[in-house]
Amino acid sequence: MTHALQHSPVLQALLAALPADRIRLGDAIGARHHTDWTRMDPQCPLALLLPRNTEEVSTMLRICHAHRQPVVAQGGLTGLVGGAHPQAHEVALSLERMNAIGEVDVSGGTLTVQAGAILESVQQAAEAAGFCCGLDIGARGSCTLGGNIATNAGGNRVIRYGMARDNLLGLEVVLADGTVVSSLNKMIKNNSGYDLKHLFIGSEGTLGIVTQAVLRLHPLPSTTQCALLALPDLDAALKVLREARARLGGSLSAFEVMWPNFYEFVTRLPGVDSPLQGQHGMYLLLEAQGGDEAQDGARFEQLLSHCLEQGWLADAAIAQSMQDQQRFWHLRDAVAEFPVHLPHRSTFDVSFPLDGMAQAVQQVEASAEAAWPGCTRMYFGHLGDNNLHIVIDVPGTQGSHAPAIEQLVYDCVGALQGAVSAEHGIGRKKRQHLAVTRSPEEIALMHTLKQALDPLGILNPGKVL
Ligand SMILES: Cc1cc2nc3c(=O)[nH]c(=O)nc-3n(C[C@H](O)[C@H](O)[C@H](O)COP(=O)(O)OP(=O)(O)OC[C@H]3O[C@@H](n4cnc5c(N)ncnc54)[C@H](O)[C@@H]3O)c2cc1C
Known part of the structure; x- marks a missing residue:
């Protein structure tokens, strides 16, 4: 610690301005902060900063800015693209001590929360x-x-409530130079000039540090209907999606599509069983959550009857209890076990326009089979949100084909005007693929915004752009 301090004016300045427990160095940082969920290339950062409030975040950034010291924001480190992954010369700024959750504003249905709060605590x-x-x-x-x-x-549940962006009314952020911009708006209508929060949502710690947010809450649903469905093909799934949207409206809460290779793989895993008979062209986990105990169940069953009559469904299992619902979701969530069963797999989180989804899967199937005959391929996703997850594993190669697999998938994304990131962002991992999805003009505008907000480039360098 003494050695690092002697050679680092920025660390000396931080220690002089803040209580000692706000800064950790060397072994005291802990391996958890060396990488994120990707486990890519772990690096011990120069220091770990642990602010307790917005003023301390501001002081830290003001000092780092004055010393041109790069800073990487860290939250729960569950990111899947290396966005919170630090370099050895960078300072990691963790929001974990800023986890206060305010009172719910019952009249407006809003909740003000500090940025380090764990999502599950916010939900509770x-x-x-x-x-x-x-x-x-x-x-x-x-x-x-x-x-x-x-x-x-x-x-x-994006199909019902939208992405994080759709659930936020206000934000407080600290800019690269330490300026605090508090925009903790609680009103749904507020068109008073630019809506600045949208600049920071999805910016992956490159434009400012989020310190507080106002969430827009929703009525708590009192009913849940859930079914696991077998369908002939993707076309039928798209028809069911249109019908479900029309008949269930805002209560449609999940539309999880699983291709047969995914379904057959997960139902072979220990503890995962299929409530459906036979083999089918497509599987669907359909869920609706509503507030009308008298009508919701009947409406859901009428939808399924209609789909059955139209020939869009081959088999259906409707959850009769909470245990059934959990059993169906367990099947979809078995993806969490893939790291154990396929440790060297390549996984992708991409989007396609719905009318290009079938072609996308066909193209990846054909190219992967041609390149690595018999390799494992699986497809599943939040179809209603255009989101497709792809898993490719070439057995016995220890992941050595990963770059070629990436190229194959992103070529398909480019050709069909999809998106290289649906949910997880760009971070470090997808940076070189950004231009597959974004035009030169879009990327130039992103650079202009970055230059305006962080001219010295100290916030999360090497990420996104
Ligand atoms: C099992 C599992 C399931 C997942 N499921 C989903 C899913 O369904 N949908 C989905 O979208 N993602 C999913 N993810 C990915 C991940 O959980 C999300 O990206 C999540 O939003 C990251 O939050 P975090 O607090 O862990 O952020 P981190 O991983 O710590 O950081 C992520 C990025 O945000 C920046 N950042 C963190 N905090 C701040 C802050 N206060 N201000 C500014 N920048 C900040 C970091 O610099 C980094 O660029 C999943 C991950 C796992 C491991």
Whole structure:
């Protein structure tokens, strides 16, 4: 510690301005802060900063700015693109001590939260006050609201509540030079000039540090209907999607499509069983959550009957209990076990226009089979959000084909005007593929914004752009 301090004016300045427990060096930082969920290339940062409030974040950034010291924001470190991954010469700024959750404003249905709060705690606070937090992702027990905002996260229930962006009314951010911009708006209508929060949502810690947010909450649903469905093909799934939107409206809460190779793989795993008979061309987990106990169940069953009559469904299992619902979701969530069963797989989080989805899967199938005959391929995703997840594994190669697999998938994304990132952002991992999805003019405008807000380039360098 003494050695690092002697040679670092920025660390000396930080220690002089802040209480000692706000700064950790060397072994005291802990390996957790050396990388994110990607586990890519772990690096011990120069220091770990642990502010307790917005003023301390401001002081830290003001000092780092004055010394041109690069800073990487860290939340729950569940990111899947290396966005919070530090370099050895960078300072990591963790929001983990800024986790206060305010009172729910019952009249407006809003909740003001510090950025380091764990998403699951935010959801629990909303529910305790009789509201629903529309934001929900698989990493809810570890990820932070600040990380969710910085990545514009969204998971299974985006079809109903939208992405993080759609659930935010206000933000407080600290700019690269330490300026605090507090825009903790609680009103739905506020067109008073530029809506600045949108600059920072999804900017992955490159434009400012999010310190607080105002969430827009939703009514807590009182009913849940859930079914696991077998369909002949993707075309039928798209027809069911249109019908479900028309008949269930805002209560449609999940539309998870699984291709047969995914379904057959997960139902062979220990503890995962299929409630459906036979083999089918496509599988669908359909869920609706509503507030009308008298009508919701009947409406859901009428939808399924109609789809069955139209020939869009081959088989259906409707959950009769909470245990059934959990069993169906367990099947979809078995993806969490892939790291154990396919440790060297390549995984992709991409989007395609719905009318190009079938072609995308066909193209990846054909190219992957031609390149690596018999390799494992799996497809699943949040179809209603255009989001496709792809898993490719070439057995016995220890992941050595990963760059070629990436090229194959992103060539397809480019050709069909998809997006290289649907949910997870760009971070470090997808940086070289940004131009597949964004035009030169879009990327030039991103650079202009970065230059305006962080002219010295100290915030999360080497990420996104
Ligand atoms: C099991 C699992 C399931 C997942 N499921 C989903 C899913 O369904 N949908 C989805 O969208 N993602 C999903 N993810 C990815 C990940 O959880 C999200 O990207 C999440 O939003 C990251 O939050 P975090 O707090 O862990 O952020 P981190 O990983 O710590 O950081 C992510 C990025 O945000 C920046 N950042 C963090 N905090 C701040 C802040 N306060 N201000 C400014 N920048 C900040 C970091 O610099 C980095 O660029 C999943 C991950 C796992 C491991």
